[in-house]
Amino acid sequence: MTDLTVHEPPATGSDLAELVPILFGHAAFQQLNAACELGLFELLHERGPLGAAEVAEALGLGRRPAGILLLGTTALRLTAVEGGRYRTGPAVAAAFAQGSWPVLRDIVEFQARVSYLPAADFAESLRTGENAGIRHFPGDTRDLYSRLAGVPGLEELFYRCMNSWSELSNPVLVDQVDHTGTRRILDVGGGDAVNAIALARAHPQLRITVLDRPGALEPARRNIERARLADRVGTHAADIFDDPYPGGHDCVLFAHQLVIWSPEQNLRLLRKAHDAVEPGGRVLVFNAFCDDDGAGPLYAALDNVYFATLPFRDSTIYRWCEHEEWLRAAGFTGLRRVAGTGWTPHGVVEGRRAP
Ligand SMILES: C[S@@+](CC[C@H](N)C(=O)[O-])C[C@H]1O[C@@H](n2cnc3c(N)ncnc32)[C@H](O)[C@@H]1O
Numbered sequence: 001m002t003d004l005t006v007h008e009p010p011a012t013g014s015d016l017a018e019l020v021p022i023l024f025g026h027a028a029f030q031q032l033n034a035a036c037e038l039g040l041f042e043l044l045h046e047r048g049p050l051g052a053a054e055v056a057e058a059l060g061l062g063r064r065p066a067g068i069l070l071l072g073t074t075a076l077r078l079t080a081v082e083g084g085r086y087r088t089g090p091a092v093a094a095a096f097a098q099g100s101w102p103v104l105r106d107i108v109e110f111q112a113r114v115s116y117l118p119a120a121d122f123a124e125s126l127r128t129g130e131n132a133g134i135r136h137f138p139g140d141t142r143d144l145y146s147r148l149a150g151v152p153g154l155e156e157l158f159y160r161c162m163n164s165w166s167e168l169s170n171p172v173l174v175d176q177v178d179h180t181g182t183r184r185i186l187d188v189g190g191g192d193a194v195n196a197i198a199l200a201r202a203h204p205q206l207r208i209t210v211l212d213r214p215g216a217l218e219p220a221r222r223n224i225e226r227a228r229l230a231d232r233v234g235t236h237a238a239d240i241f242d243d244p245y246p247g248g249h250d251c252v253l254f255a256h257q258l259v260i261w262s263p264e265q266n267l268r269l270l271r272k273a274h275d276a277v278e279p280g281g282r283v284l285v286f287n288a289f290c291d292d293d294g295a296g297p298l299y300a301a302l303d304n305v306y307f308a309t310l311p312f313r314d315s316t317i318y319r320w321c322e323h324e325e326w327l328r329a330a331g332f333t334g335l336r337r338v339a340g341t342g343w344t345p346h347g348v349v350e351g352r353r354a355p
Pocket of ligand 1 (some may be wrong): 162163189191192194195211212213217239240241255256273
């Protein structure tokens with residue numbers, strides 16, 4: 001008798017080795033976070049290469065803890081060692097060289113202080129369909145934003161870090177989208193005005209209204225004053241769902257906004273935008289996107305743990321094609337995709353209201 005059963009080849013040791021960065025993903029992040037908190041990267045950037053004893057002394061660490069940290073950061077390629085002397089690894093060195101290191105450090109702090117503990121509620125969030133990680137922030141509302149004011153310092157931390165996420169990813173919105181001919185943008189859920197300020201700086205003809213909760217508009221006003229743009233960037237306190245949008249805008253922007261809500265809520269927001277924008281005007285949707293086939297990218301897949309556990313019950317990074325379906329259903333035509341060229345999967349989908 002011939003045995004027709006197909007036997008899978010046994011998994012090899014190297015197949016199983018793929019599990020190491022996943023099994024210890026939490027530990028990889030903690031190596032990065034500790035190195036940031038302790039100032040290892042600034043030290044090596046300014047004074048490296050340094051021996052382990054010099055690193056230990058400069059950071060005020062014992063030899064054993066310094067060894068644990070240097071082993072971790074080196075194995076993760078955050079640092080590199082040659083002849084017993086340590087320097088920054090390729091990604092960290094590139095961030096310093098480009099001037100984006102302070103932005104990255106804020107993003108690490110956001111992961112550590114906002115996203116990390118709630119991420120352990122991921123399975124519960126999937127099981128219940130609720131953002132179960134919100135229990136880490138006191139309050140009885142269901143979305144993270146309305147809870148920010150309840151914890152001293154949290155609103156400040158959130159907007160400092162959100163500012164960095166936006167600064168990192170908004171070149172696609174500011175530089176790659178064509179703003180010629182646009183006069184007035186309504187920035188719905190514009191937060192601390194990070195994108196409004198970047199747009200106003202780059203495009204002197206633009207005037208922008210930042211619409212958000214009153215709590216967000218305090219940092220927005222401070223930032224607008226500091227940027228000396230109060231003559232072109234204004235604020236408008238309103239609820240994005242319940243209040244009417246102010247008129248007189250030929251462009252409505254949703255930046256990092258449609259990732260928060262359900263498809264039905266996004267359609268509602270886009271319909272409001274279609275009614276509010278002048279005939280012939282545009283809507284711009286700027287955020288991270290999933291690939292149309294749902295197979296990636298890795299950034300979106302992993303960032304989705306934050307979206308599932310924290311902002312709101314329905315938050316997720318949607319596919320490009322889902323955005324386009326909503327825009328069409330809301331009445332926009334002439335849809336265009338603009339994919340960013342950075343290392344994050346950010347982009348813009350734009351659509352136009354008929355003249
Ligand atoms: C993820 S942040 C994005 C901020 C900014 N657009 C950016 O890209 O940096 C979402 C913003 O939506 C605002 N928001 C959420 N729900 C809102 C509501 N119901 N009414 C007004 N603003 C709201 C939050 O206050 C927050 O500033």
